[in-house]
Structures are given as structure tokens and as C-alpha cells.
Amino acid sequence: MSDLRDLYQEVIFDHNRHPRNFGPLVGANRHADGFNPLCGDRLTLNLQVQDGVIQDVRFEGSGCAISTASASLMTEALKGKTEAEATVLFEGFHHMVMGEKTTVDLGKLAVLAGVSEFPARVKCASLAWHTLNAALKNESDPVSTE
Amino acid sequence: MFDVQALRNEFPILKREVHGRPLIYLDNAATSQKPRSVIEAECHYYEVMNANIHRGVHTLSQEATDAFEGARDKVRDFLNARQREEIIFTRGATEAINLVAHSWGRSQLKPGDEILVSEMEHHANIVPWQMLCEATGAVLKVIPIDERGALVAGAVASLINPRTRLVGITQVSNALGTVNPVAEIIRLAHQVGAVVLLDGAQAVPHMAVDVTALDCDFYVFSGHKLYGPTGIGVLYGKRSLLEKMPPYQGGGDMISQVTFRKTTYNQLPYKFEAGTPHIAGVVGLGAAIDFVLSVGLKAIAAHEDRLLTYATQQAEGFEGLKIIGTVPGKASILSFVLKGVHPHDIGTILDSEGVAIRTGHHCAMPVMDHYGVPATARASFALYNTAEEVDALFGALRRVEELFLK
Ligand SMILES: Cc1ncc(COP(=O)(O)O)c(C=O)c1O
Numbered sequence: 102m103s104d105l106r107d108l109y110q111e112v113i114f115d116h117n118r119h120p121r122n123f124g125p126l127v128g129a130n131r132h133a134d135g136f137n138p139l140c141g142d143r144l145t146l147n148l149q150v151q152d153g154v155i156q157d158v159r160f161e162g163s164g165c166a167i168s169t170a171s172a173s174l175m176t177e178a179l180k181g182k183t184e185a186e187a188t189v190l191f192e193g194f195h196h197m198v199m200g201e202k203t204t205v206d207l208g209k210l211a212v213l214a215g216v217s218e219f220p221a222r223v224k225c226a227s228l229a230w231h232t233l234n235a236a237l238k239n240e241s242d243p244v245s246t247e
Numbered sequence: 248m249f250d251v252q253a254l255r256n257e258f259p260i261l262k263r264e265v266h267g268r269p270l271i272y273l274d275n276a277a278t279s280q281k282p283r284s285v286i287e288a289e290c291h292y293y294e295v296m297n298a299n300i301h302r303g304v305h306t307l308s309q310e311a312t313d314a315f316e317g318a319r320d321k322v323r324d325f326l327n328a329r330q331r332e333e334i335i336f337t338r339g340a341t342e343a344i345n346l347v348a349h350s351w352g353r354s355q356l357k358p359g360d361e362i363l364v365s366e367m368e369h370h371a372n373i374v375p376w377q378m379l380c381e382a383t384g385a386v387l388k389v390i391p392i393d394e395r396g397a398l399v400a401g402a403v404a405s406l407i408n409p410r411t412r413l414v415g416i417t418q419v420s421n422a423l424g425t426v427n428p429v430a431e432i433i434r435l436a437h438q439v440g441a442v443v444l445l446d447g448a449q450a451v452p453h454m455a456v457d458v459t460a461l462d463c464d465f466y467v468f469s470g471h472k473l474y475g476p477t478g479i480g481v482l483y484g485k486r487s488l489l490e491k492m493p494p495y496q497g498g499g500d501m502i503s504q505v506t507f508r509k510t511t512y513n514q515l516p517y518k519f520e521a522g523t524p525h526i527a528g529v530v531g532l533g534a535a536i537d538f539v540l541s542v543g544l545k546a547i548a549a550h551e552d553r554l555l556t557y558a559t560q561q562a563e564g565f566e567g568l569k570i571i572g573t574v575p576g577k578a579s580i581l582s583f584v585l586k587g588v589h590p591h592d593i594g595t596i597l598d599s600e601g602v603a604i605r606t607g608h609h610c611a612m613p614v615m616d617h618y619g620v621p622a623t624a625r626a627s628f629a630l631y632n633t634a635e636e637v638d639a640l641f642g643a644l645r646r647v648e649e650l651f652l653k
Binding site: 114139140142221 | 608621651
């Protein structure tokens with residue numbers, strides 16, 4: 102099998118130990134909950150979108166190293182992106198973890214490419230992104246952020 | 248004498264490698280591996296006597312019927328049921344519970360009646376009762392568990408009352424390993440006229456079960472955790488109850504006479520076995536029972552106890568490891584969490600070392616909620632596991648530690 106180190110890169114440990122953009126988001130206007138029933142991972146994603154641009158994004162929840170790091174890296178990648186750009190990233194990321202070719206420049210997200218060699222873990226890496234998709238679709242539903 | 252090496256030779260799959268390492272299979276509570284005799288029994292059935300049962304006059308059909316019904320007798324013996332008519336073949340423990348919930352439950356329950364289950368049940372012994380409650384207006388009550396993973400002392404006695412109609416409880420917990428005091432529960436339930444369904448899915452591979460001595464009303468188990476095939480299981484029910492219950496599914500084999508005006512149902516056990524069953528699976532289950540009895544349940548339990556004790560000692564010395572489920576006298580299940588590492592990551596790293604364990608909620612989400620964890624890692628031991636494999640498990644856990652905590 103592919104080396105465990107391809108999956109668990111230092112960057113992933115770093116984001117797992119110190120997740121970026123972790124916690125509630127005051128003033129969020131997009132929200133979705135993600136759940137992976139297989140392993141019990143839960144994730145809540147809050148975004149603040151203005152004029153089609155993601156101004157801020159934060160997540161909460163608990164999960165494995167792969168899902169936590171993926172969510173953390175995603176929030177970093179999303180800030181300042183338009184919704185259309187976020188959708189392109191989502192698709193590119195999806196292709197990458199499925200082991201398919203992509204022309205999308207994924208930047209730092211590429212550290213998760215190793216996931217494609219671990220089919221059981223693809224869902225962990227994708228959870229945050231599927232949650233993002235749901236959050237962007239729920240348009241301007243206001244969310245309460247107590 | 249219990250010769251684990253000789254027994255290992257009976258399991259072809261144990262020779263394989265995973266990621267270039269010998270397979271160390273410690274996910275036996277999910278499903279156990281199959282000895283050659285079981286694989287060959289299924290194969291032999293298909294190669295030599297495959298035919299539909301209970302309906303042909305030709306030789307093959309007769310032989311297949313004999314093999315199928317012969318396995319029913321083995322199950323009857325295995326559980327020490329009084330009559331072969333009390334043994335119903337199902338797809339597994341899950342279907343057996345659904346059968347009882349549907350057939351017994353819908354014909355018996357009225358609004359306000361109570362069903363009692365425990366907090367440590369597998370979803371298979373929760374959801375069918377929730378569905379039944381929704382359909383009938385009955386109410387589901389839950390026996391809580393304590394920090395060790397035992398039923399809270401006195402809770403059963405205080406929850407059972409004259410409205411209680413059924414108690415559904417696992418004999419051995421798949422998530423914790425706890426062995427429940429089922430004899431006492433049955434006694435308490437019967438005092439108020441409630442019936443008891445025992446979920447024996449985790450019990451039958453580890454201990455001799457005597458449904459007559461226990462006096463339980465229903466007992467269910469799956470073949471695949473007992474070294475038998477997947478897709479086959481058993482419902483034992485007391486004849487007096489089964490006779491009164493309406494059929495679960497309609498179709499061939501379960502009828503005695505069909506006209507468009509009126510259909511009469513077949514007698515037990517066929518009333519509950521609509522359609523062509525998993526004949527090869529039943530034959531395989533019979534072979535699995537023969538295998539287990541030839542090794543001896545006492546010897547199996549003693550071997551697994553030694554492994555569990557050894558593994559528990561190592562676990563207790565492992566920094567940051569917390570065992571989930573610490574009741575004395577557990578069955579061979581070691582559920583645990585490791586500080587700072589999600590069980591899912593443990594599972595992947597162990598797999599890279601050839602060690603197969605289960606990680607997740609073990610179809611017992613209420614147990615996870617109880618302990619406030621999203622998931623646990625679980626090693627579960629079978630008759631073919633060895634102390635060296637326990638060492639390998641902890642060696643692999645050290646690797647997890649190296650990767651994650653250094
Ligand atoms: C305690 C318990 N009950 C019921 C089941 C369900 O068995 P099956 O999926 O074979 O129907 C299991 C299987 O994991 C179990 O461990």
C-alpha cells in the first residue's frame with residue numbers, strides 16, 4: 102500500500118492539532134451541518150457571504166485528523182473567494198481525492214491528495230466540502246449565532 | 248487440548264497478507280472468519296445437491312431438504328430448544344428482531360404499553376421497537392448503564408411494571424463486552440407477564456446458551472458471528488407464542504392452501520419462512536455449529552478470556568488509553584479511545600500494519616453518547632487469535648503514538 106506518510110503529512114498533523122478558523126462565527130449568513138454516520142464525525146460550517154464573496158468562514162465539530170485538517174485547510178482556502186470560485190475548488194478537490202485528474206490549482210489543499218489511496222478515508226476528507234456545498238446552496242437563510 | 252495453531256490452519260483466510268504483513272484479524276465482533284469446513288459445506292451443497300426444498304419429489308430436492316432440516320435440528324440442539332418447530336431461519340439477528348416486532352408486536356400492543364430495552368443495545372434492538380411504538384402507540388423505555396458499562400443496579404426492577412409487555416436485551420454487548428444478568432431480567436419480566444427477547448448475536452460465539460433453562464421467550468442470533476455464513480440467522484420463539492403470531496411475510500412455503508377467497512397458513516416453523524430460503528447458508532450454519540461444538544465452547548471461552556486479560560493488562564499500561572467498558576467478566580471485546588487520536592485514524596494506521604480492528608460507533612450510538620465520545624476503537628478476539636497478535640496490536644498502537652503524539 103501507499104505509504105502512511107502520504108496520507109498523514111506534517112501539514113495535516115499541524116492543522117489537526119491547531120485547526121484554523123475554528124469556533125463560532127458572529128454575523129454568519131450561511132450555515133450547514135455535516136455528519137458522517139460511518140465514523141460519527143460532525144461538522145458545523147458558518148460563512149459570511151457578501152455580494153457573492155466569502156468574507157469569513159469558520160467551523161466547529163469533532164472528527165478524525167483527516168476531516169479536521171481538511172476542514173481547516175478549506176476555510177483558509179475559501180476566504181476572499183467568490184462562490185463561483187469556491188464551487189470550482191470543490192470540484193477540483195473532489196477529483197483529487199477520487200484520484201482523478203484535475204486542472205484546478207488547489208494550492209495547499211494538494212497535501213490531501215494522498216487520501217485517494219485510502220478509499221475508506223475519502224469521506225473524511227470530503228465532509229467539509231460537502232457541508233460547504235450545502236451551506237452555499239441554502240442561500241440567505243439567516244442563522245442564529247448565539 | 249486447545250491447539251490454537253491447529254485451529255488457525257482450519258481458517259484459510261488467516262494465511263493472507265495485508266499490505267505485505269500477516270493479517271491480524273481482531274474484528275470478530277463484526278464478523279468472524281470461516282473455517283474450511285463451513286466453506287466446504289456450502290460449496291458441497293452447490294456442487295452436489297443444489298435444489299429447491301420442501302417441494303420436489305426428485306432426489307436432489309429430497310437431499311437438499313434433508314440437509315436444510317438437519318441444520319434446523321442442529322440449531323435446536325445448540326440452543327437446547329424443546330422443539331424443532333421453534334427454530335425459524337431468518338437473514339440474521341436483525342431480521343429476527345424485526346419479525347418479532349412486526350408479527351408479535353403489531354398483533355399484541357396497544358397505546359400505553361411499554362417496551363423496555365437497554366442503553367447498550369445494538370441499533371438492531373432499538374430501531375425495530377421504535378418503529379413498533381410509532382405504529383402502535385406503545386412507549387419505549389430505556390434501562391440506563393453506568394460508567395463501567397453495566398446496567399444500573401436496580402434499574403431493571405424499577406422500570407419493569409405491569410404495562411411492560413416486552414423486554415428486549417442483549418446478552419452480550421457488542422460495543423462494551425458487558426455480559427448482562429439475563430436470567431434475573433427474565434425472572435422480573437415474567438413476574439409482570441412481559442415477554443423477553445434476548446439478542447444473542449454476540450453471545451453464541453462465546454458461551455453455551457440454553458433457551459429452555461433461561462426460559463426466554465425469543466432468542467435471536469446471526470450465523471456470521473459464529474464462524475458461519477453471512478445472510479443467515481435464527482429466531483427461537485416459544486411455540487405457544489409463535490402459534491399465536493400472524494405470519495411476517497407472505498409467499499411460497501408459508502401457506503397450506505391458497506385460494507382467492509381464503510388462504511390458510513402453513514404450520515410452524517414454515518409459517519415464518521416465506522419464499523426460498525438461503526439453503527446453502529443454513530447448511531453452512533449447521534457446519535459452523537458442528538465446528539464450534541467440536542472445539543468446545545468452554546475451551547473457546549477460556550482461550551478468549553486469557554487473550555482479553557492479556558490485552559487488558561497491556562491496555563492499562565498504555566499511556567493515554569482509556570478502556571470503554573470495564574465490567575468484570577466481560578466477553579472478549581476491548582473497546583478503547585486514545586487521547587489525542589481519533590479512532591478512525593487509529594484504524595487506518597493499524598490497517599497499514601495488517602491489524603484489522605473496528606472503529607466507529609459499532610451501531611450503538613447511544614453508548615457513544617453515554618461516554619461522550621464520537622466513536623471508539625474496538626479489538627475483539629476469537630478462538631483463532633493469539634497472544635502474539637495482541638502484542639502486534641499494541642505494537643501498532645505504539646506506531647500510532649509515534650506518528651500522532653510525538
Ligand atoms: C449485539 C448485536 N445485535 C445485533 C446485531 C445485528 O446482527 P446482523 O447485522 O447480523 O443482523 C449485531 C451485529 O453487529 C450485534 O452485535
